[in-house]
Amino acid sequence: MNRTVRGAKVLITGAAGGMGRSYAERAVAEGAAAAILLDRDAGALARTVDELGVISRGRTRLHSYVVDLGELGAIAKTAHRIRRELGDPDVLINNAGIVRGNRYFWHTDNGDDTRPTMYINALAPMYLTREFLPGMIANARPARIVNIASAAGTVGNPRMAVYAASKAALIGWSDSLRLELEQAGHEHVRVTTVTPSYIATxxxxxxxxxxxxxxxxPDVVVDRVWRAMLAGTPLVELPASVRLSRALRGLLPTRVFDRVVGDGFGIYRSMERFTGRR
Incomplete structure (x- = not known):
């Protein structure tokens, strides 16, 4: 892919705010042919489209689709509509995610916590990518898939057990997909897995x-992810200590890692005062 997404169709989930909106702004700034924005918040999504329209001045076509990615059946319906109206995207950024935190696992609820977290964070990227990937392969144009995981998927963390599980699943699938595409000779479609620590969104x-x-x-993360996506970089770990922690997890005995890194670095206490939005 070139140094920008100029002329490409870019699809972003969770695009009404936060990091998703920032990726959309980057796509518009670089002259993407179309920015395809998905979110479950209809009002926020409409405002984002209006504001991006002012920035774009018609250079980028803006298309919005209200969809709850926790409803897996809705993903297929939305994807079918996008293909019919716009064709397959050239860039797919699986950004949407939720977190339930500050409670131990046995205090959580399967319906309100476990199911939506696993659906939105892990299954939705798989479902959505499966909808568009055959077309991305067949188009034979440079294409990109970006999966926003988390450092939590690389090391266990109290008070976010299901979130950590969902991101671990996303990491395993994302990197396996990258290898499958390379093995099958579809190297024009590249996958970037992103594992950031906490972001101030x-x-x-x-x-x-x-x-x-x-x-x-957030601006630093968006810039790093965007440049990695264009280059087809397989893995983005932010900050560098995420890589260090992952290396130590593989080298040290579990109890030693728990004491020295998990407790010593404060990882295992990092969610105690969590108050963030869902």
């Missing part, structure tokens, strides 16, 4: 950044 308000992993500036 409000989603993790109250969470404390562990030692060596301060809460990240």
């Amino acid at each position: 409000g989603m993790f308000a109250g969470a404390r950044g562990p030692l060596l992993a301060p809460v990240l500036d």
Whole structure:
């Protein structure tokens, strides 16, 4: 892919606010042919489209679709409509996610916590990608898939057990998909997996950044992810201590890791004061 997404169709989930909106702004700024924005919040999505329209001045076609990614059947219906109206995207950014935190697993609810977290964070990216991937392969144009996971998917963390599980599932699937595409000779479609620590978007308000992993500036993350996406970089770990933690997790005995890294770095206490939005 070139140095920008100029002329490409870019689909972003969770696009009405936060990081999703920032990715949409980047697509518009670079002259994407179309920005396809998905979110479940109809009002916020409409406002985002209006505001991006002022920035775009008609250079980028803006298309919005209200869909709850926790309803897996709705994904297929929305994808069918997008294909019919616009064709397959060239760039798919699976950004939408939710977190339920500050409670131990046995205090959570399967219907309100476990099911939606696993559906939106893990299954929705798989379902949505499966809808568009055959077309992305057949188009033979450079294409990109970005899966926004989390450092929580690389190491267990108290008070966010299901969230960590959902992101671990996303990481395993995302990297396996990357390898499958390479093995099958479809290297024009590249997958980037992103595993950031806490980001200052409000989603993790109250969470404390562990030692060596301060809460990240959203603009910095967007820029790093965007450049990695264009380059087809397989993995983005932010900050660098995420890579260190992952390496130590593989090298140290579990109990030693728990004491030295989990407790010592403050990872295992980072969610105690979580108050962020769902």
